[in-house]
Amino acid sequence: MAEKRHESLGLTDQDVLEIYKTMLMARKIDERMWLLNRSGKIPFVISCQGQEAAQVGAAYALDRQSDYVLPYYRDIGVVLTFGMTAKELMLSGFAKAEDPNSGGRQMPGHFGQKKNRIVTGSSPVTTQVPHAVGIALAGKMEKKDIITFVSFGEGSSNQGDFHEGANFAGVHKLPVIFMCENNKYAISVPYEKQVACEKVSDRAIGYGMHGITVDGNDPLEVYKAVKEAADRGRKGEGPTLIETISYRLTPHSSDDDDRSYRGREEVAEAKKNDPITKFSAYLKETGVLTEEKEKEILDKIMNIVNEATDYAESAQYAEPESALKYVYAE
Numbered sequence: 001m002a003e004k005r006h007e008s009l010g011l012t013d014q015d016v017l018e019i020y021k022t023m024l025m026a027r028k029i030d031e032r033m034w035l036l037n038r039s040g041k042i043p044f045v046i047s048c049q050g051q052e053a054a055q056v057g058a059a060y061a062l063d064r065q066s067d068y069v070l071p072y073y074r075d076i077g078v079v080l081t082f083g084m085t086a087k088e089l090m091l092s093g094f095a096k097a098e099d100p101n102s103g104g105r106q107m108p109g110h111f112g113q114k115k116n117r118i119v120t121g122s123s124p125v126t127t128q129v130p131h132a133v134g135i136a137l138a139g140k141m142e143k144k145d146i147i148t149f150v151s152f153g154e155g156s157s158n159q160g161d162f163h164e165g166a167n168f169a170g171v172h173k174l175p176v177i178f179m180c181e182n183n184k185y186a187i188s189v190p191y192e193k194q195v196a197c198e199k200v201s202d203r204a205i206g207y208g209m210h211g212i213t214v215d216g217n218d219p220l221e222v223y224k225a226v227k228e229a230a231d232r233g234r235k236g237e238g239p240t241l242i243e244t245i246s247y248r249l250t251p252h253s254s255d256d257d258d259r260s261y262r263g264r265e266e267v268a269e270a271k272k273n274d275p276i277t278k279f280s281a282y283l284k285e286t287g288v289l290t291e292e293k294e295k296e297i298l299d300k301i302m303n304i305v306n307e308a309t310d311y312a313e314s315a316q317y318a319e320p321e322s323a324l325k326y327v328y329a330e
Helices: 013-038 052-060 076-081 086-093 128-141 160-171 200-207 219-234 264-271 275-285 291-314 320-324
Strands: 068-070 148-153 176-182 210-215 240-245
Touching: 013 052, 013 076, 013 086, 013 219, 013 275, 013 291, 052 076, 052 148, 052 176, 052 219, 052 240, 052 275, 068 128, 076 086, 086 291, 128 148, 128 160, 128 176, 160 176, 160 200, 176 200, 176 219, 200 210, 200 240, 210 219, 219 240, 275 291
Parallel strands: 068 148, 148 176, 176 240, 210 240
Antiparallel strands: none
């Protein structure tokens, strides 16, 4: 039997099974959304496929009772870990009145749910970064023990909002974890045409913070980096920039044709590193998971996804006259 790396991180067999289940749930919701989109039932999908390990590993390392997350649009794994459900994500895909993110007003991926401290995102990329810094500053001023976790793509790491947020957090030693999910492409632009330095984490030194690049296909490696960053933040040692390296297995969104900018061989090669397959193999090698248990988990997840799809499809749309709600003071 292989060595249980997770035990050295303080994770139990049950913990790593939960991480695996959440990764698989994220993948199955995403796959279902593509089918619904291609059959004309939902208008838009922006995928988490290939990034589930980074998302769930990171979110699992935070305090889900008190920390705040400001996810970017691919972060199904983060929001599931923080308490959003398959049904709620499907309601968002179908743009129904019960969608907790926006009541069906926003396209999917604009996560927001007050009770779970998932802070609403906007369509312009990276705007969540200064918000995360502001929440961390407020927490510090109110002497609250909170960490804010904000994620973004490597394309976003070139936006002014990232640099301003990182600089402010560094100067004021705020408990912010900046996590760049580097999936190699900003829509159609490859990494080397966006960033001149070798690693996004190389930028950390410019803001006086700790920076680290980890394998985004390994949830345990990401968990360790985020846990250490959270511990530093809680001790008053300031922010951390973490870069997770993975690969976007789908086109940028359901409106993108990725064949125009990357070869099929490249995508096929990347699929050999699928984080879900790799983590499942690790769990079997360590005796945490068996073929039977894996099938049982998959069946259970598919039942949840089927129920969520049926519920969301037949749920009510918002009343047309509610379009102006939350726009003007009432």
